[in-house]
Every structure is written in structure tokens, then in C-alpha cells.
Amino acid sequence: MSNRLRTEIQEEEAEKEIVVKEIPAKENPENFFTNLISKGVISTEDVTRALPFVFFLALLGMVYIGNRQFAENNIRDIDKLSKEVKELSWDYKTTKAEMAYHSTLTEVAKRVDTLGISEAVEPPQKLTDNTEVEK
Numbered sequence: 001m002s003n004r005l006r007t008e009i010q011e012e013e014a015e016k017e018i019v020v021k022e023i024p025a026k027e028n029p030e031n032f033f034t035n036l037i038s039k040g041v042i043s044t045e046d047v048t049r050a051l052p053f054v055f056f057l058a059l060l061g062m063v064y065i066g067n068r069q070f071a072e073n074n075i076r077d078i079d080k081l082s083k084e085v086k087e088l089s090w091d092y093k094t095t096k097a098e099m100a101y102h103s104t105l106t107e108v109a110k111r112v113d114t115l116g117i118s119e120a121v122e123p124p125q126k127l128t129d130n131t132e133v134e135k
Contacts, residue, residue: 036042101107109119 102111105119
């Protein structure tokens with residue numbers, strides 16, 4: 001660019017001018033909702049005023065769904081715990097019956113027979129104290 005004339009440079013710059021094309025704005029598709037909002041009973045102002053209420057309804061819906069999930073999880077936990085309680089009750093009853101069987105006189109006699117202890121043949125005697133305590 002050092003040996004060129006200024007007019008040549010200006011001509012080249014004029015050729016390089018940016019051509020700005022205007023793109024037409026997209027129009028909304030023609031359907032029921034866009035017609036209702038733009039041309040119908042409901043205006044855009046009414047829609048924007050109703051947005052907080054719509055958000056409130058959406059929040060209530062989410063709370064309802066969450067509450068239902070929580071309740072179903074609680075029901076599942078209750079069912080699981082009731083089954084566990086039944087099983088533990090059966091174990092308790094079985095253990096209690098075995099203990100009652102093993103604590104009978106004949107079973108105890110069989111177990112202590114290996115230790116060399118036998119059942120008493122005579123009835124127990126009552127011990128009495130003949131001395132009186134003075135007050």
C-alpha cells in the first residue's frame with residue numbers, strides 16, 4: 001500500500017462496504033393458541049398477568065406429586081416393617097416353646113444326669129427355729 005494513490009485505496013474501500021441485509025422477522029405459526037392470544041379473547045397483557053398464578057399452580061402440582069411419593073415410600077416401609085415384626089414374633093414364639101420344653105423336670109433331669117446329679121427321692125424337709133426372738 002505504500003506506492004498506491006489515495007484514490008485507488010478509496011475506491012477499493014468503497015467496493016468493500018458491507019451490505020446489510022434485513023431479515024424479515026419470523027411470524028408465529030398459525031395455530032389455535034397463537035390466534036387465541038394475538039387475535040382472540042386473551043391479550044398478551046392478560047397472559048403476563050396470569051403467569052404468577054400459573055407458576056403457583058405448577059408449584060402446587062409439584063408439591064402434590066412429592067407428597068404422594070413420600071406417602072408411597074412410607075407405606076412400603078410400613079409393609080416391610082410389619083413383615084419383619086411377624087417374622088420376629090414367630091421366632092419369639094418358637095424360642096419360648098423350646099425354652100418351656102427344655103425347662104421341664106424330665107428334660108432338666110436328662111441334662112444334669114451327665115454331671116452326676118440325680119433327682120431327690122425324698123421330699124424336702126421343713127426347717128423350723130424353736131428359739132424365740134426377745135423384744
